[in-house]
Amino acid sequence: MNDPNYSGFQNPLSIYADKYLLPLAAAASVGSLVYGLASKGSSPPARLDRPLAVAKAKTMINRFRGQVGRGKWPGLDRTSVADRLELLLDSPYLVNQGGNGLCGEAAFLYVWLSEDPWSVARYCVQLYNGGAASVGTDVWVRPRESLRSQDFTKVAKMMVDRNSADKDAIKWSAEWMMMSALRDANNFIISYDGTPSDDWGSGSSNGEVADWLRATGVFKDVSLADGRGSKNNFAAAAKLDPQTSVVILSIDSRMFKETITGPGNDTHNAVLKSPIVVTEYGTVDFDVWTWGNPVGPVSALRATYHQSELSPAQFTAEYFGAIIATR
Incomplete structure (x- = not known):
């Protein structure tokens, strides 16, 4: 299955105050969404029990791993993202923000992985291949090209240089992409570059985290x-x-x-x-x-x-x- 390229669509202001997100109902007007996502306002589909959801997600990840190219993230290796995502499905506690100011995003991702692993896998795959993805059926996330073009190898090195305890940062590609995209999409004026030195663009409010939890439909x-x-x-x-x-x-x-x-x-x-x-x-x-x-x-x-x-x-x-x- 080829994933649509959503990276070129502009994000209008959403119904959420001070956010830079596209409601899924608006996204549906530019074409059908991969994996059959519902439009805003519809009831979320019944969730699978966790073991079945993880198994289904891993099938999707294997298909994703077999595709070629680096999607809309030229600085991220596809196989590394797939391998890390599969590990996170089995062990959500491994989600690591490293030296980046993404604690709200990390807490949200840990919860979402624990509650609905299939939807997180879909979000990750769609984000990598198409440059944009959805959280549940309400929120559309499209990070700026400046973030998507980051070389994650250099970002990981920055984490290690700042804190030697982050020696495994190069392994954290999947969560870095998912969390950084969410942060950048929520920044209306100041972009987020995904690095430990970006203190201006990082940081989430409790209200934002609550909105993301609501959007999951869980x-x-x-x-x-x-x-x-x-x-x-x-x-x-x-x-x-x-x-x-x-x-x-x-x-x-x-x-x-x-x-x-x-x-x-x-x-x-x-x-x-x-x-x-x-x-x-x-x-x-x-x-x-x-x-x-x-x-x-x-x-x-x-x-x-x-x-x-x-x-x-x-x-x-x-x-x-x-x-x-x-x-």
Whole structure:
């Protein structure tokens, strides 16, 4: 199957405030979409159970791997993207933003891979071959040519040069493409170049992440708990229930790797995987996914940075709310 080339279509402003996205209904007017995507407003198709969805996605990836050329991303190797995508389907926790400021995009991609791997694979394949792709049935993502022409080998080297712990960055091509495209498509004025040095073009808001979660069609409801009564409120955080909903925390990244040093800043998103509790020793602990690590307790994550366990005072100072997606 040949994928259409959507890279030349201009992105008009969408129904989403301050975004640079094309609603799928508009995209449908320029031709039928590969894989039979529905127009905006239609009900999303019933999802496959995860094992079947992964198997179906891998069949598509094998077809994608056998095609020739570098699609609309001349600086990305097709086989590397296919191999990495297949690995992410089996192990979503491997999603790694490296040194790039894409924590919101990474949290979203981890959740989407976990909940609907087939749709993520379709998004990746369509994005690589055609230069544009959809999130669910509501949002169309078309990154600028300046991003698509980036040499990922050089980007990976920049990550390693900035942080030697990112020595495997060259392997992260698939998630780099998917996350960077989403970021660039959401930037109305400032383009995103996909590198660790791009501080101006990176960074997502909780509202953007919530919009992407809604667009997947996976959740019954997506809400924000990040205003008065939520941020810097330990009691509110302790009521979050990641066992019935997907919960993405909005926090200061220092919570995971440093001791408290003054007021916190809303700099990071991570996925909450267990209730937030005060231990018998008076410290705070909970399971979390972040930075391409397996899900594990915050106490263990802080230990890798040679930090003592998290105090209630630091948690409270560095907690700014959550995005809650109900299945």
